[in-house]
Amino acid sequence: MKNNMKVLAMLLFGAMGLNSCDSSENGSSSERVATTEVEEAVVQAPEFNPDSAYFFVDRQVAFGPRVPNTAEHYKTGEWLIETLRGYGAEVQVQAFQAKAFDGTMLNLRNIIGTINPNATKRVLLAAHWDTRPFADKDDKDQNKPIEGANDGGSGVGVLLEIARTIQAAEQKPGIGIDIIFFDGEDYGRPDNSDHPYMQDDWCLGSQYWSKNKHTPNYKANYGILLDMVGAENAKFAREGTSMQYARNIVDKVWRAGNRIGYSDYFKYVNAPAITDDHYYVNTVGGIRMIDIIEYNMANQDDYFGHYHHRHTDTMDIISKNTLKAVGQTVLHVLYNE
Ligand code: AHN
Ligand code: ZN
Numbered sequence: 470m471k472n473n474m475k476v477l478a479m480l481l482f483g484a485m486g487l488n489s490c491d492s493s494e495n496g497s498s499s500e501r502v503a504t505t506e507v508e509e510a511v512v513q514a515p516e517f518n519p520d521s522a523y524f525f526v527d528r529q530v531a532f533g534p535r536v537p538n539t540a541e542h543y544k545t546g547e548w549l550i551e552t553l554r555g556y557g558a559e560v561q562v563q564a565f566q567a568k569a570f571d572g573t574m575l576n577l578r579n580i581i582g583t584i585n586p587n588a589t590k591r592v593l594l595a596a597h598w599d600t601r602p603f604a605d606k607d608d609k610d611q612n613k614p615i616e617g618a619n620d621g622g623s624g625v626g627v628l629l630e631i632a633r634t635i636q637a638a639e640q641k642p643g644i645g646i647d648i649i650f651f652d653g654e655d656y657g658r659p660d661n662s663d664h665p666y667m668q669d670d671w672c673l674g675s676q677y678w679s680k681n682k683h684t685p686n687y688k689a690n691y692g693i694l695l696d697m698v699g700a701e702n703a704k705f706a707r708e709g710t711s712m713q714y715a716r717n718i719v720d721k722v723w724r725a726g727n728r729i730g731y732s733d734y735f736k737y738v739n740a741p742a743i744t745d746d747h748y749y750v751n752t753v754g755g756i757r758m759i760d761i762i763e764y765n766m767a768n769q770d771d772y773f774g775h776y777h778h779r780h781t782d783t784m785d786i787i788s789k790n791t792l793k794a795v796g797q798t799v800l801h802v803l804y805n806e
Pocket of ligand 1: 655
């Protein structure tokens with residue numbers, strides 16, 4: 470943290486009543502008031518612009534579904550590299566192949582941007598950028614790819630806007646920030662398949678990166694994954710894998726969100742553990758990472774929202790308010806490290 474931003478916890482010793490020796494005539498008991506309040510001063514982060522974040526989501530959707538081994542996927546990858554570079558990050562591309570559940574060899578790329586490379590204190594931010602090749606939860610066209618505005622587009626959109634905001638801001642955060650766009654997250658076996666669910670079918674990019682970091686000995690103090698962070702009225706619950714491996718980071722982020730006015734989004738509700746990119750970063754990569762992911766609190770049958778892995782996952786369900794709540798909260802956390 471830079472000196473001009475250094476924040477010291479202020480100890481406020483309130484009214485120490487010093488009348489305690491005055492116990493002469495009336496014998497009244499002495500009154501001693503000692504209030505100790507520990508209040509942390511807060512650094513104000515720059516404004517996260519939800520219109521710009523929305524544009525970044527829309528731009529991805531406009532490429533078409535970002536399904537591995539398609540031209541749309543490749544072109545989106547090129548745009549992400551260029552855009553991240555344009556916002557001042559040093560970009561590394563990790564190209565690799567991974568075998569999908571059906572035996573297809575997928576050409577995948579993890580896209581990694583480094584901001585403030587010399588800082589030793591670092592926070593890792595991530596989202597997956599690929600979209601699902603199927604709409605296996607839809608009633609129709611199950612074999613056609615989804616648009617993935619929320620599932621794929623939203624996390625990347627928020628992270629691009631965070632990079633843009635930091636580059637434009639006069640005051641930079643005192644830490645280093647790494648942004649990873651993971652590929653191949655959503656290529657898992659369809660729900661309607663006869664085969665049993667295999668968790669390692671999913672999250673191919675984060676599995677690869679967790680075993681093969683972009684920099685040898687890469688370390689971050691902790692990580693935050695964003696997944697489905699753009700739907701209207703989204704609720705984010707304290708997800709089990711995050712709670713198991715990085716509970717204090719969940720606490721930190723939820724406290725930040727609630728403090729700056731987003732208590733409608735960051736709920737103090739516990740949700741079951743899920744396998745998402747953060748699972749591999751925690752268990753294989755050795756970096757504690759939480760997942761900010763929408764939890765459908767009202768529906769017992771499905772963890773995820775009504776649009777999930779359906780053709781309704783379009784720009785129509787994306788809300789600037791939700792993008793703002795998540796983006797501003799993450800920025801607040803970064804600026805207060
Ligand atoms: C699974 O449910 C396998 N992964 C985490 C949720 C998810 C699906 N995120 C995007 N698509
Ligand atoms: Zn998905």
